[in-house]
Amino acid sequence: xxxxxxxxxxxxxxxxxxxxxxxxxxxxxxxxxxxxxxxxxxxxxxxxxxxxxxxxxxxxxxxxxxxxxxxxxxxxxxxxxxxxxxxxxxxxxxxxxxxxxxxxxxxxxxxxxxxxxxxxxxxxxxxxxxxxxxxxxxxxxxxxxxxxxxxxxxxxxxxxxxxxxxxxxxxxxxxxxxxxxxxxxxxxxxxxxxxxxxxxxxxxxxxxxxxxxxxxxxxxxxxxxxxxxxxxxxxxxxxxxxxxxxxxxxxxxxxxxxxxxxxxxxxxxxxxxxxxxxxxxxxxxxxxxxxxxxxxxxxxxxxxxxxxxxxxxxxxxxxxxxxxxxxxxxxxxxxxxxxxxxxxxxxxxxxxxxxxxxxxxxxxxxxxxxxxxxxxxxxxxxxxxxxxxxxxxxxxxxxxxxxxxxxxxxxxxxxxxxxxxxxxxxxxxxxxxxxxxxxxxxxxxxxxxxxxxxxx
Numbered sequence: 001x002x003x004x005x006x007x008x009x010x011x012x013x014x015x016x017x018x019x020x021x022x023x024x025x026x027x028x029x030x031x032x033x034x035x036x037x038x039x040x041x042x043x044x045x046x047x048x049x050x051x052x053x054x055x056x057x058x059x060x061x062x063x064x065x066x067x068x069x070x071x072x073x074x075x076x077x078x079x080x081x082x083x084x085x086x087x088x089x090x091x092x093x094x095x096x097x098x099x100x101x102x103x104x105x106x107x108x109x110x111x112x113x114x115x116x117x118x119x120x121x122x123x124x125x126x127x128x129x130x131x132x133x134x135x136x137x138x139x140x141x142x143x144x145x146x147x148x149x150x151x152x153x154x155x156x157x158x159x160x161x162x163x164x165x166x167x168x169x170x171x172x173x174x175x176x177x178x179x180x181x182x183x184x185x186x187x188x189x190x191x192x193x194x195x196x197x198x199x200x201x202x203x204x205x206x207x208x209x210x211x212x213x214x215x216x217x218x219x220x221x222x223x224x225x226x227x228x229x230x231x232x233x234x235x236x237x238x239x240x241x242x243x244x245x246x247x248x249x250x251x252x253x254x255x256x257x258x259x260x261x262x263x264x265x266x267x268x269x270x271x272x273x274x275x276x277x278x279x280x281x282x283x284x285x286x287x288x289x290x291x292x293x294x295x296x297x298x299x300x301x302x303x304x305x306x307x308x309x310x311x312x313x314x315x316x317x318x319x320x321x322x323x324x325x326x327x328x329x330x331x332x333x334x335x336x337x338x339x340x341x342x343x344x345x346x347x348x349x350x351x352x353x354x355x356x357x358x359x360x361x362x363x364x365x366x367x368x369x370x371x372x373x374x375x376x377x378x379x380x381x382x383x384x385x386x387x388x389x390x391x392x393x394x395x396x397x398x399x400x401x402x403x404x405x406x407x408x409x410x411x412x413x414x415x416x417x418x419x420x421x422x423x424x425x426x427x428x429x430x431x432x433x434x435x436x437x438x439x440x441x442x443x444x445x446x447x448x449x450x451x452x453x454x455x456x
Contacts, residue, residue, distance in 0.1 A: 050254030
């Protein structure tokens with residue numbers, strides 16, 4: 001029994017000695033997570049959420065008052081340009097057209113009669129002029145005979161009277177011709193007026209028939225056959241028949257935070273995902289970057305807002321899909337990830353490894369009192385990382401190295417200067433990294449280092 005107690009006591013003492021040795025060995029060390037930096041492809045991605053929208057769509061409005069007699073399409077139908085999609089009752093407009101056509105036909109008949117009267121008047125003028133010419137010859141002969149003294153004055157006066165009568169007859173015939181021409185011209189003017197009225201009536205009749213303005217799909221049909229529609233303000237109840245969207249060109253209209261909008265440019269590539277189509281993404285490119293800030297809470301443009309409160313703002317960005325499919329529908333929720341910068345095979349490090357370090361102030365050649373005055377220059381913090389470096393005794397110590405960075409990926413950032421490929425740096429934990437001192441003894445944590453992926 002005594003022997004057993006001695007053995008147990010020896011074991012306990014050994015354990016205590018080992019523990020003391022381990023604690024002593026580890027005292028003064030800081031446990032850290034480390035990783036080796038390497039080269040990889042980096043991409044800066046800006047995300048925005050919104051909805052699918054066709055580039056071209058139109059609300060087909062009612063252009064005539066009346067009851068809907070036929071709806072030739074239903075929601076989801078594909079239509080072709082020029083296809084009849086709906087009709088409104090047209091009894092009155094059609095009657096107006098028929099009545100006007102009859103009026104025009106009568107007017108044309110009147111013009112024909114006026115033209116005939118004009119021809120008659122022209123014949124009368126020609127006849128009167130022929131008579132006048134004969135009377136002119138008789139009178140000239142009478143004048144010669146009168147001078148020769150072989151014609152009685154009474155006969156001469158009769159010839160002159162006949163001539164004067166025919167001059168008046170020609171003037172009368174010409175006046176009647178002018179009157180006939182004037183009546184014809186007036187009738188033609190009235191005909192033109194009636195034709196114009198017919199065009200007006202035909203236009204009113206055509207407005208009772210709605211035509212598809214382009215190839216597309218019916219995305220909204222708020223009315224039914226038998227309902228009465230009115231000509232009114234766009235989108236007002238009773239004035240919109242349906243919405244037709246051209247889904248050959250599909251866009252994702254998203255909102256991007258104001259802090260990211262400066263990096264987005266037209267033409268940048270984007271990847272669009274749709275909530276209703278999981279596991280599938282669509283390639284696209286930026287085609288519009290909004291200039292007007294939108295209030296995040298209301299979506300109203302800041303120029304139209306009457307409130308003076310400061311709040312987060314977004315900007316509209318439109319991404320046009322390169323290869324849209326029939327699965328897409330207007331209004332589907334979507335997320336667009338725009339690649340604003342991209343580099344291949346660049347040196348990079350985990351973003352969480354970056355820290356700010358304030359170097360000690362430069363040594364003052366003056367007295368200690370002068371060094372402690374408030375007039376001593378302030379040293380600006382420097383961005384960088386802690387690199388693992390062995391000292392003369394082979395121990396790992398933290399060495400702060402200033403780093404210049406470039407584009408930022410999802411979890412990594414480009415290194416422009418300060419580090420080399422393969423160097424081992426401190427990446428965490430967060431609290432330790434923020435309080436780590438330059439030259440501190442380090443001990444690697446055995447916890448697994450999380451993998452990073454720079455691409456979104």
